Amino acid sequence: MAGKQYKPAQIEPKWQRYWDENGVYRTGSGTDRPKYYVLEMLPYPSGVLHMGHVRNYSIGDALARYKRMQGFNVLHPMGWDSFGLPAENAAIKHNRDPREWTRSNIAAMKRQLRSFGFSYDWDREISSCEPEYYRWNQWFFLRMWERGLAYRKKSAVNWCPECATVLANEQVVAGCCWRHEQTPVEQQEREQWFFKTTAYADELLAALQELQDGWPERVLTMQRNWIGRSTGTEVDFAVEESGEPIRVFTTRVDTIFGATCVILAPAHPLVERLGCGERGRSMAAEAATKAPDDLEKRGFFTGRYAINPYSGAKVPIWVGNFVLMTYGTGAIMAVPAHDDRDFEFCRKHGIDILPVIRPEAGQLADANTMDTAYCGYGVLENSGRFSGLTSAVAIRRMSEHAEREGFGKAAVSFRLRDWGVSRQRYWGTPIPMVRCAVCGVVPVPDEKLPVLLPPDVKLTGSGESPLRECPDFLHTDCPRCGGEAERESDTMDTFVDSSWYFYRYADPKNSAAPYESATARSWFPIDQYIGGVEHAVLHLIYCRFFTKVMRDLGVIDWDEPVRRLFTQGMVIRNGRKMSKNLGNVVSPEDLVEKYGSDTARMFALFAAPPDRDLDWQDEGVEGMWRFLSRVHRFVAANAGPAAAARPRPSNSDDRAALRKLHQTIAKVTTDFETRWHFNTSIAAIMELTNELHARASALSEGVMQECLQRLTLMLSPFAPHLAEELWRQLGREGSVLDAGWPESDARLAKEDTVEIAIQVNGKVRDRLTIPKGLPRGPLADRARQAERIRALLAGKTVRKVIEVPDRLVNFVAF
């Protein structure tokens, strides 16, 4: 497919029409190349292609073929993830070089995908595990560093004392190491590298607005919640005696007169200074390693008090395991009367409850008798000079008051955190930084990139980062002073690779830059991105962040990487998603062996619409194979010379066949253009086949050939091998992909008559075949005359008649 040229002049109007329909999207100037961009998520090089993959890739492949048949230039490339953790695990377990493991798995996977006939642009293939890709990962890292978007800070990691290794969350099982089930995982503070995603929090949120038309609502919702912007107030409570401020963040400063304690996160620095460091640390460790479900809300009193700056009230300072150090300020005020969780906590620990908000139409709750918190807005009571104000007004005035008095201010808080990119692993892009005793942290200069992994490393799975054990790698000269220095031994999260890999597709061989801006511009932003919904918040936020950073670097001039997003459902088997980890995969190889890849992928598409989770069952593959065989036999039996001109229908069977044909084309085309419910497209093609089968002997030669030809074309995106074969049997030249997508003729598709339902009081009592388009009035008259209806209406008064042309008539009668 590569290098195939299409005629832009033919294509441009179609392109425009397609996107203008919703008024959402224009391609800009007419000089732009016509384009369409389909993209898959990076497949994991596990070496195993399972039916979950096949289903997912089939979606993109069918779309790519359809768009090619329509005459678009399609960029449909394939890329490979280095997939750090599994590769390294395999290396440890089987004593294999992770590079060799990854590459051989990629090769195996590629063979399988090719055998399925997927139409990827293999000449644009990229692998994020190759040195050239490291170079550009590192290049981006350095640009971020220069702009203060990459920084180092102390952050907690899971640590197994037995392996002396950092563990991923995935490797922590019930609070213990996956390999040492008796060894509790510890929390260890380490210097780690971060990307400042929060610098773009506001923009990442605001820009979701622009994606409204092209992205699934549920993904937008998840991202909105993930970024979690909330406006509120920061207030300093003062520790009694020392006067040290405890800054809390609250969205409900109007309830602050009802605050009856202050609760600190276990990891809050003040916990140490209040003399509770020991208890705080053990609580922090527990909170970090336990699943939220298993974590009971607990807390302890520090024995100290803080002063509420609004009311002057003295409230106890507690530490609670449910308070997050990473959100807000790491400390909260508890208002039990007006917050469910605070209510529960304070009841349990016998802390005072003090209602201060009265519902707009209601009474102030009684602290002694209330059994749930009142969390709504209302009117303030017992709130000093703010009593009598409504919540909305009070929140504004009280924030202003705090700012004037210098103990707080209105503030915006995000749930989104900076992105920790450090990994203590071997198999990833090395972070291009050097630590010099004299100069401090110094970046590796561009011309020294890429920093490559040392080739001979023993991977044992225990001990510090493998790179730390490697003196040749670790020891280097300081790029600034030339003195002795040590390389950063952390490698990058593989999410860094996947945040910009798609740009590289536009220019995969470039050795002077990640990609050339002008080349990227002709393809980007991505028109259609396809991926699993599991990426809704991580990958799909990171890649949006990267695009914004690139824009600010001046590399590109657009804001969002993806215009339209499609999230496919998961394949569920035995109640869990199909994955190699869970060992519940169905291998396509057996199916391919028995029925061929066309049957396998078409069955996967037919089983359920692609955005929906699919419960996998083998039953039914047989049926798809029968269908394709039936089509094959039918074409073989009826193939004849191509008609020179548009065939004229010569009898009613011809007309019926052509009608069905054009209805099917319309159906399949709309499905491709809108929602990709290929199961119904395929059902429509089956219906057409059944219809042709039933009328075969009565059809005139020209109509038969026309129907066979278009049936073949419509089958092509779903069953490419069969379609090519049929195309040849029909005596056509070239590839079916070059033949063009058939157009539906609305006049031929039109039905003359339609069957409507006649209801009496909402129950269907009769059906009637009438000319299509019969308007209201005559419609009801016809319905009223139906025999059964006459009988039912006899002796009753018709109160109301509802007429829906071409659908139904409903008589409301008593």
Added chain:
RNA sequence: GCCCGGAUGGCGAAAUCGGCAGACGCAGCGGACUUAAAAUCCGCUGUCCGAGAGGACGUGUGGGUUCGAGUCCCACUCCGGGCACCA
């Protein structure tokens, strides 16, 4: 605990804008062809009552809106996925 989904026959599902529930396929049953089997072709197939005509019921549960609800609203149940306990 929080966020996001889902629930329709024996099974996978369809119903795209509130308008005939169950398209298409699987499984099953009956028939044709066959010495027989396979393959193929034709027909039936939501549940209950009825000999039949026909009737009643029916889209996880309970309410509501409407002439009319699988579809909209409220309250729940169960299942799946994600998570950083989100103040």
